[in-house]
Amino acid sequence: MTKHHPIIGFHSLRVCAMGRGPATRPADTLTACMMAGFDLSMNIESLFPYINAVTKKAEMFENPPYIRFEFDHTLCVLHPDKGFASPFDDNVDARDFMMRLMAFLNDIYYGKERITPKYKLFSQADITLILKLLPRTNCNDCGFTTCMAFAAMLGRQQTIPARCPHISRPVQEKAVFPIMDKDGKLLSTLTLNVDNTKNINDLDSARQYIETLQNKIEQLSGMKKDLRDEANRQLQTPLSQREIDVLQMLALGSTNAEIGLLLYISPHTVKSHINHIFNKLGVNSRTQASVWATQHHFV
Numbered sequence: 001m002t003k004h005h006p007i008i009g010f011h012s013l014r015v016c017a018m019g020r021g022p023a024t025r026p027a028d029t030l031t032a033c034m035m036a037g038f039d040l041s042m043n044i045e046s047l048f049p050y051i052n053a054v055t056k057k058a059e060m061f062e063n064p065p066y067i068r069f070e071f072d073h074t075l076c077v078l079h080p081d082k083g084f085a086s087p088f089d090d091n092v093d094a095r096d097f098m099m100r101l102m103a104f105l106n107d108i109y110y111g112k113e114r115i116t117p118k119y120k121l122f123s124q125a126d127i128t129l130i131l132k133l134l135p136r137t138n139c140n141d142c143g144f145t146t147c148m149a150f151a152a153m154l155g156r157q158q159t160i161p162a163r164c165p166h167i168s169r170p171v172q173e174k175a176v177f178p179i180m181d182k183d184g185k186l187l188s189t190l191t192l193n194v195d196n197t198k199n200i201n202d203l204d205s206a207r208q209y210i211e212t213l214q215n216k217i218e219q220l221s222g223m224k225k226d227l228r229d230e231a232n233r234q235l236q237t238p239l240s241q242r243e244i245d246v247l248q249m250l251a252l253g254s255t256n257a258e259i260g261l262l263l264y265i266s267p268h269t270v271k272s273h274i275n276h277i278f279n280k281l282g283v284n285s286r287t288q289a290s291v292w293a294t295q296h297h298f299v
């Protein structure tokens, strides 16, 4: 509860029945479901972005201005000077809830400086159009079991496009700016379309360039391997794969102990491999073996 004098209150509370639960339930288990309508003691439109920031399932609208959110497991719809909430069991339940809701609104009113307001307006996107952006493989990479479930949540702005790694990229981004008066009251919002086609084209060019370089590197690696295999075949007794591994590490400056550790063999075995390598290459030092390995594209 707020320690400040509560500034936001309610009056004209009206509690009425809104139905008797789902028709699929047996008649004897149905309970009356009540909803409450009320008027507010002041205009709270400037609080909407703060409520939008701190409540669950918040959906803020602009024309007309109102906000829908969940508080205490209860659905609330607040207009600037009135509101509705449901469901309740009875009058007492509704009145208790109204006390908690008013305390919550007063806490927001007095704690605004500690809350980063969220000006993003809710707009329900067409789910069938979102589905067309998706590959519809139901791969579950986004954490949703189906593309349809992901599309439904995305349409309600309860997830973000980036969670699906397979969604096509936007060519434009929207930026929403708050328009405030001199007292910091939200007057409206301005949505600007930021065309990022150029950025995307630049990224695509950079990606293509990287792919070209990768292909060249792969080609060169393949050529290098061919030259290496040919050099090995020219030896009177070709090196075994294990000896090639040892030679490559030796040429890169590794000690016998390091080679042993990396290849999971004892230093004694490393030494034995090196002796065989020297004999096969016709050299008598590590330096000469390294030069041979470099000249014949082993490193």
Ligand code: SF4
Residues within 6 Å of the ligand: 134, 135, 136, 137, 138, 139, 140, 141, 142, 143, 144, 145, 146, 147, 150, 151, 163, 164, 165, 166, 167
């Ligand atoms: S990651 Fe994308 S393609 Fe995979 S299930 Fe989710 S929405 Fe569908």
